[in-house]
Amino acid sequence: MVFLYNIGIRLYFLAVYIASFFNAKAKLWINGRRRQQISATDDCTWFHFASLGEFEQGRPVLEALKIKDAGIKIVVTFFSPSGYEIRKNTPLADAVYYLPLDTAANARLFINTIKPQKAIFTKYEYWYHYFNELQQQQIPLYIVSGIFRPKQVFFKWYGSLHRNMLQMVTHFFVQDQASVNLLKSINITTATVSGDTRFDRVWANASNPKTLPLIAEFKNKQKILIAGSTWPEDEELLSILISKHPDWKWIFAPHEIGEERIAKLLNLLPYEGTIRYSQLKNNTQPIIGTRILVIDNIGMLSSLYQYGEVAYIGGGFGRGIHNTLEAAAFGLPVIFGPNYLAFKEARDIVELKAGISISDAEQLTEASDLLMNDAEYRDFASKKITAFVQQNTGATENILEAIG
Template sequence: MTEPLRTLYNALVVPMARLALPIGRRASEKIERGVEAREDLMARWQAAAAEIAGRAPRVWVHASSAGETLQARPIVEAVRDAKPDAGIVYSFFSPSAERYVRDWEAPDAVDYLPFDVRSRVRRLLDLLRPDALVLVGAELWPNLVWEATDRGVRVGQACCRFGKAPGRLRWPMRSVTTDLYGRLAAVGVVAEEDRSVALELGVDGAAVAVTGDTRADVTLARVEAARTDPPPWRPPAGRGPVIVAGSTWPADEAALLPALARLREDHPELLAVVAPHEPSGPALERLERLAEKQGLWTVRLSALESGPGGRGRGAPSIVIVDRVGVLYRLYELADAALVGGGFGGSVHNTMEPAAWGVPVAVGPDHGAPHEVEAMRGSGGVAVVQSSRALAEVWGRWLASGTAGRDAGRAARETLEGLAGATGRTLEFLRNRSVPV
């Protein structure tokens, strides 16, 4: 079955994607950055291959974007600790991962994965000659898996979450997905429901195990390390309670801003910190206009970081986070949080506020990730259907300090119960003869 699928993929899907790329470059700064960053990519990988020549084992870890890179980091670092002489390379696909790999010392080389064109994939495999390939997250690039397994590379997957009714389980992608999973030596999944999907795809029962999500490990460690350093900014004395809304999209903000306006009726000193998922100029300006319509005065974080905290014409109602990389520290300030994406199909990282012991609200279209369902069951996460419901949930948490603290403690304890995935993942991969 593999050969017809390969022929179809390389004769139809890959050329169509290449034709669409110029359009994507004009429409998206992220796509443009991804294309530009791949200039001279193979020359960079050739230099990386020279760095690991003669090392053993040679381990290649790949993840797609920022979230998956957070999952991959503890795996790579644990492999380095266990095998200091190994040659380790790390690849990623999306520009969003760049800030998480900058100055990362555990791998010998870090760079973009080439686009999934057969000739480029073959060239990279010729250069790196990996003994193991570990794919972190749910992303499988067909040519990469086909070509690696053809060469006898032991390919494993870690932190795999299928989600609900993913498109790759439907025709025509199901045939490709089934073929690819049949080639993997090990499939480490996040939860039992993911294991059921893997078995449905025909993965041998011995080749799939529930190993968990390594984000729990890295998030808890990150927060503990940050406790000794001050956050990038603190509210002025006397302001509060504090709401932090992180990784928001327009659909989230449409529910968020009226909820904040309603909540301020009972909490006049309420301060909100809002971090758009993509803080581009147009996104920030749009958020400022919407807030003004609700009678909420905004100020950007960059204007406060070097100042006293902004009294001026009366302290701001909302601090808008206009740069990336600081959100997880700002959750430290929160009495309650909203994590964005839940009003648009897939919630973002609820583990970060939970690690700080902050109770979390998410929208109804959160995608049911395992950690959200677990924290929802313990009372640490509340699913809200509307702006009014969001204000009511926050109101309950803020009206009684005990209620908010109890919910935050439940979120933290649930997250601690999910920890240990890094060790479980590596043990499973090794038991399946993936040399990590």
């Protein structure tokens, strides 16, 4: 099975290499690994994240460790360019790298170079050779904010290699009891329910948000629907709603902000009253009379939600919805597409009637009528979703207590 795994890793590399000739993200993936120089460290704590979302999820643990021990050395690795490129200069880490391809030689060289005291992986990311090398060197490996589902490969008859990877983990800090039970079903008992560290992160952000004066000026005491991390399928549906709610303002923060993507979004929206954030920032267009704002930069979304009343979370017509908790922490009821069942917090929000999943334009119209026109229901949903976030904080403290 390891032989097949090694072939799969190399085929993946080949596919990304070929894609790098015409895909910018694949090019960053290849060139970033090729050009980086990994420096020797001693006695560091190694945090690995798949991408930016996992970084934000594990960030509370990282920050808490830094507070507990100001002299601690931190090495951070990312698998994806979307995490590395945005957080490569984070002051929270002494060094930030792309994770080298998962081969036995790479794993041995990387771990022998950074010499971690412990390794902390967040949610997803299971790499056989890195896990094996950590185990061989008796370096503790922790998974934080893990969550498991029956359909995952670990619980299939053909998943023996992946089950073997899980056996190499020192301890799992998982989000729910169902994950503990699934791990027990394959004879893994080193798991405890700690909760999801994202709740700590978003609650801290909402408790002390970064103010955005231009957004406050745009809001001008009016109600706003904020569409966060949207894709074209989301935007096509949302564009239909604009004329139905003339007393509302709209902020679109698309998941991708390349010029081509922004241009396509702008073509969907009414020409009159629509402005890009860069135009607002550079004073090239007046803010008076604008109803729709398109965010064409990265890093604002988690602070934007403080100015909204309702949020639409993108991604639900693709691989899965993006982060609902950033909006929820500010008390915004949420709407999202049908692909949300893999996300426990989204299922919980729907059950609380503080979030609504939609599959088409008709359902989106019904959801918007309820959350945008019925102030009493919106207030009910806002209180429910705020309490939900607050009640689920505390995972970071639980994890630190256990790993020391």
